[in-house]
Amino acid sequence: MATKKKRTPNTQNSSSSWVAITAESAIDTHKDGDPAFVKLRHPSTDAASLYLFSSGDVGLYEVKAFTEDCHSWFIGQAVQRDGRLLYITPMDPLYLMLPYLVKAATEGKFQPLDQVVMDEEFPACSRLLGCTRSLSSVRHIAEEKEVGSQKFHRYSQEKTLQWLNKKVDRIAAALRRTNISVGEGVKSTTYVRVKAESDASDEDYLRYAHGLVSEYISQDLSRALLKHLQLPELLSPKETEPPSKKRKLSELPVEAAEDFSKFNSSDFARKPPKKMTTAQKTLAKVDKSGMKTMSSFFSPKVKVKAERK
Template identity: 25%
Template sequence: MSKIFILPKTSIELNRIRLKHPKNHQIECDYYCDNEQFYELNMRKNSYHSWFMNDCLIQDGNVYIITPIDPLFLMIPIIGSMDKQQSSNNYCSLMDIMADQNLDSTSIDLINKIFNDKLLKCIADVKSFESELFIRFNRERTMKWLCLKFEQIKKSLAKHGFKSNTTGGFTINNYVAASNLVSTDIIDQSQYNSMALQILSDYIGDDYERELRTILGIPDIKHQQQQQQQQQQDEDIKDENNDKKRKLDSSPAKKKSKQHEQRKMNDKNKKPKLTHTQRMLNKVDKSGIKDISSYFKKHC
């Protein structure tokens, strides 16, 4: 089936490499690389579109865009996992690390050409021995590098006039809609911070995102909203249970049952009625009179 691809301007020959996604380490994705750069494949989904090309109709209306990606995003989860498995003081050969990813020799050679010691020093401690690189993951350097990426993304958003919209995506300030309305909203720094971190978080794990939020002082608004929604749901459930209890208590059957129980308690506490003879006997002085049962007791 034919598809529409948008490629970089330079004519390149790409090799496919399958690596774990930097956000979700359980999913493997296809990436592409030449001798200098890594690329990722993005899809712009258009469910109800088709394409005309020459005399042909292409049923798949999606657009596939191959864009550059910083290869260090792909390397962070790989080196980070090695750091958890082994002592933090151990250096590992880059060749051995790539061999553990089940890559073929061609892919490993391309990776070794791209990942030089200067690039890897952004996220790791690097030593070279006989033209082979040995690396050790450095979380402090990694967080500094992520902060630098955050600032670069924020500057790019401000330069091109992006702003967040109500659908959770981004729009451009000077975009003119069909109604010829131009947005004049002023973007503050907090919005740019949120947008930049939202973009960056698509390429890092949740633990790095949380630590980055702490360093940059950016609150997790989405998490706060989820907590508020959960609290509201708990309160609604509690109110609903209280309403059901009140309705149950006010139901005719419940009232009748309570009245019956109250009547039984009253009957139990109520003194029995005495006959005329019993009332007369109660008035008689019984001092010196023995109880009839005393005549039947054994005497020692």
């Protein structure tokens, strides 16, 4: 008697494998250590988000995700049920340091950076000071004093607005150079028309670039930047936005609760059956033997062939 061959269970943990797109510089390893994913406070939302420090904390990278419903990945012989495509892009560490400097500015004094960039909830924020661009660029958002061999800093909104202004100008120039449509009706970063608009003004590009930068700064600073750019604030921006449409892909920061250390299988649990109403319960108790179904009254009649004599 033939026996049915049992399938060998797959011991590989698919939740530990992910699909990501990133530059080689983010994953290069050397003697200073390996790249590491860390939880840091998002500079705009103040929520926990996932970031990547390159080897030796030389560079900082933001982790975002393209998501689409009902998708998964085949990784080796395993199936990764989370079908997100992660993409890891370079990020200026000053954006993440800025909220700490703003908070410390209430004291009105110069302080060492290692006493400013501190967070009990996110202790890894101190690694921001190890990035190559951090110490050399902090002068763009803070005043600096040097006493002996030690440097002290204090937040400067004037310098910060000038720094952000340059960011907006560079982004606006890149948008124009690549013919990204930013005209009226395209005020949201979630909707970009493919066809370029030749009548887009400089204000359209600046306003769109301002919206992109505002995703990484506080609302108060975003309004101050808008005023610094001499752009009038839109009273009802929703009137100029296109009608909402379903997006197959989304660009969302990967929340720290969804990091690479665990997989939440409860998201895929089957939903419990809906409770029956009183009328449905009463109908279920009725004896239906001998009754015809409703569909039988509408089904076509079956032709009976006459028997040959």
